[in-house]
Amino acid sequence: MKCTARVFQKALLEWFAASARDLPFRRSPNPYHIYLAEIILQQTRVEQGLPYYERFVKRFPTLEALAQASEQDVLKQWEGLGYYTRARNMHRAAAVIMEQYQGRFPESPELLQLLPGIGKYTAGAIASIAFNKAVPVLDGNVKRALSRLDALDAPIDSPETERLLWKRAAALVPKKSPGEYNQALMELGARLCIPRAPFCSECPVQKQCDAYARNIQDNLPVRTPKKPRPHYAVAVAVIHKNGRYLIGKRPSQGFLGGLWEFPGGRIQAGENAADAVARECREELGVAVRVGGLLAVINHAYTHFRVTLHVYRCTIVKGKPKPNSHTDLRWVVPDDFKTYAFPKGNHKFMHLLAQEGIE
Ligand code: SF4
Structure with a gap:
């Protein structure tokens, strides 16, 4: 059972309109704020990342302020969040946007991906949310939700599955309101289609979900066994x-x-x-x-x-x-x-x- 895109989009967007979390970076489509939030929230839960987002906006209210800050100042604001390459790349990307794009974010995902630290996911998020481009996003939450939706039994962390999921995400993204839709899909994975014991009874796309229909949602996604950490x-x-x-x-x-x-x-x-x-x-x-x-x-x-x-x-x-x-x-x-x-x-x-x- 592959769900039809339109039914899926409508159910997801209606749920998001009714129950989206009120997050500060959602209040205006400011590309700089969206960019900050996307970088800070990579591999970080919203509750943990939000104080950092607010700290950054206060300390560096504009892209120009971030570009002009010292690396030490940026790292100090980032302290405790881990993955420090993200902070250094963000700082470098701000300087590149100031120099090469006169301080305006490029709108296309292809150009965004040329900036330091911006991969396919972040480019898709900025292009769709800030610039209304109909391009997909695929973070961990979206991967999990889509893999359950299609009841994929291949390991979710394999390159083939990743390619398949990008294709699926691209096929589902609507031309109208792609940014809202992408945020809704990410929110679905973050709040309902969670790793263990998903809240299927509250899920707006339950009727389109293969895993739910087969009652195998708790067994998905499948992952390649991890090696123990040295x-x-x-x-x-x-x-x-x-x-x-x-x-x-x-x-x-x-x-x-x-x-x-x-x-x-x-x-x-x-x-x-x-x-x-x-x-x-x-x-x-x-x-x-x-x-x-x-x-x-x-x-x-x-x-x-x-x-x-x-x-x-x-x-x-x-x-x-x-x-x-x-x-x-x-x-x-x-x-x-x-x-x-x-x-x-x-x-x-x-x-x-x-x-x-x-x-
Ligand atoms: S029905 Fe359950 S498993 Fe399926 S998408 Fe919704 S929350 Fe995820």
């Missing part, structure tokens, strides 16, 4: 001198790029944590340290791996720190930590420094 033990040096702590800035490109951190790195096989701290200080900073007391042991999970941080107080006994692995080093008092953007794992022990003072 775990790494990491040694961290909290180096202090005259009331200040040494922090380093990570290179802009790559994991946690542009954030500040306490020096350290992975503990090698057969090495104990205290030895690893001393070795990391030698390699990263070119200094010899005296490793003092253990300040904390912190567990933290990233999307693709987990870490246990073994955090030691240290003092330099020989050498002057050089940024061998960082792009910058600073000695900072705890009161000034708030002016730098740190990874979440560092935040889990930084408050101890302010509380306990220096060894």
Whole structure:
């Protein structure tokens, strides 16, 4: 049973008109606001992302203000949201739009996709919601809803299924109100067609849903089994001198790029944590340290791996720190930590420094 596009669109749009959440970026079709919301809400729940959206709009009220901000300021506003490449790309894209498009967002999905950090999904969302273009969107919520609608039993994360779903999404998107329709489809996946125990009894497209008709909605979508997340033990040096702590800035490109951190790195096989701290200080900073007391042991999970941080107080006994692995080093008092953007794992022990003072 493949549902007819028109019946599906009508049912979905009527439901959305009656029950859409009142979200600030839905109140006007301002492309900059829609862009901010789409980037911030990628891989982030609305409840978690909304305070960040509001913070960004307040701090950078226009695209021009975002383009002119320092990368550090943008990362600081983003702090805690993860996937920091999104923030850096957003900052770069703002500069490109200012320079190449005189501050006006390009309207076509093809041109939008040439901007840093904008893929097919985000381009579709901006083009349809801000510029009324009849192009599809396919985020995780839409994938799940469409795969149930058609009772797809192929793994949803395979490239073939992804191609199939893009085609299906494109066939369903209406010429009239494509932005409303796309938002309605995303909202359906976010609020009713949720991963576990979907609210089928409240679903506006229940009659068109193959999975519901066959009562297999709880078994869909099918996914390729995930590999377990690797775990790494990491040694961290909290180096202090005259009331200040040494922090380093990570290179802009790559994991946690542009954030500040306490020096350290992975503990090698057969090495104990205290030895690893001393070795990391030698390699990263070119200094010899005296490793003092253990300040904390912190567990933290990233999307693709987990870490246990073994955090030691240290003092330099020989050498002057050089940024061998960082792009910058600073000695900072705890009161000034708030002016730098740190990874979440560092935040889990930084408050101890302010509380306990220096060894
Ligand atoms: S009926 Fe249930 S499974 Fe089907 S689209 Fe609606 S919420 Fe999803």
